[in-house]
Amino acid sequence: MTKIQPNLNEALIVIDIQNDFCQGGALEVPGADQIIDKSNKLINRFDQVILTQDWHPYDHISFATQHEGRKPFDIIELDYGKQTLWPDHCIQGSHGAKFHSKLNTKAAKLIIRKGYNKNIDSYSAFFENDKCTSTGLKGYLNEKKIDKVYFIGLALDVCVKDSAMDSITSGIQTYILEDLCKGLSKQTSTQALEIMNKSEINIIDSSKFI
Ligand code: VGL
Ligand code: ZN
Numbered sequence: 083m084t085k086i087q088p089n090l091n092e093a094l095i096v097i098d099i100q101n102d103f104c105q106g107g108a109l110e111v112p113g114a115d116q117i118i119d120k121s122n123k124l125i126n127r128f129d130q131v132i133l134t135q136d137w138h139p140y141d142h143i144s145f146a147t148q149h150e151g152r153k154p155f156d157i158i159e160l161d162y163g164k165q166t167l168w169p170d171h172c173i174q175g176s177h178g179a180k181f182h183s184k185l186n187t188k189a190a191k192l193i194i195r196k197g198y199n200k201n202i203d204s205y206s207a208f209f210e211n212d213k214c215t216s217t218g219l220k221g222y223l224n225e226k227k228i229d230k231v232y233f234i235g236l237a238l239d240v241c242v243k244d245s246a247m248d249s250i251t252s253g254i255q256t257y258i259l260e261d262l263c264k265g266l267s268k269q270t271s272t273q274a275l276e277i278m279n280k281s282e283i284n285i286i287d288s289s290k291f292i
Pocket of ligand 1: 098168205236237242
């Protein structure tokens with residue numbers, strides 16, 4: 083089968099393939115390590131590769147340890163709405179925040195760090211969870227005339243989903259390569275795929291390219 087070569091107006095956005103989301107990490111996503119080899123193959127086919135990196139201060143508001151009497155996966159109400167509490171993860175400069183050592187990061191032209199504001203979580207590559215503080219990604223894509231993006235990475239039901247939803251509402255043609263995403267739970271991953279499917283997001287797999 084002939085494989086499609088991505089055009090220059092298309093970017094691959096690789097979400098949060100960091101140690102804390104991989105095997106043995108603080109917020110492990112089941113099966114995360116299994117997507118890395120194929121992700122590298124895909125990275126090699128794209129001219130525009132963008133990585134995101136969850137990058138929290140040690141006392142970030144999303145950490146259960148910062149809220150007395152709370153535990154990971156509790157949901158609380160903050161100024162900007164509901165917030166799931168997480169185990170401490172991806173602390174700036176820590177081993178857990180580093181990209182997985184097998185991930186080809188050399189090809190990346192842009193790395194977007196997110197979640198560095200202590201009082202706001204940031205799942206999406208485009209906007210923090212208040213949905214108005216921008217990461218700058220849209221400006222970069224505009225400047226580079228990129229109007230079509232493909233998402234892979236972690237976690238399908240959290241950061242991949244929110245990134246793809248912001249992408250489609252920003253008027254970008256948006257694709258999810260489902261086989262190169264892993265979610266925190268089966269149930270929320272199924273829900274996320276349903277929500278994305280109902281939007282104009284195209285859910286495909288990597289065999290189109292590799
Ligand atoms: C993520 C939970 C908390 C993710 C980041 O990358 O999906 N999930 N921070
Ligand atoms: Zn996080």
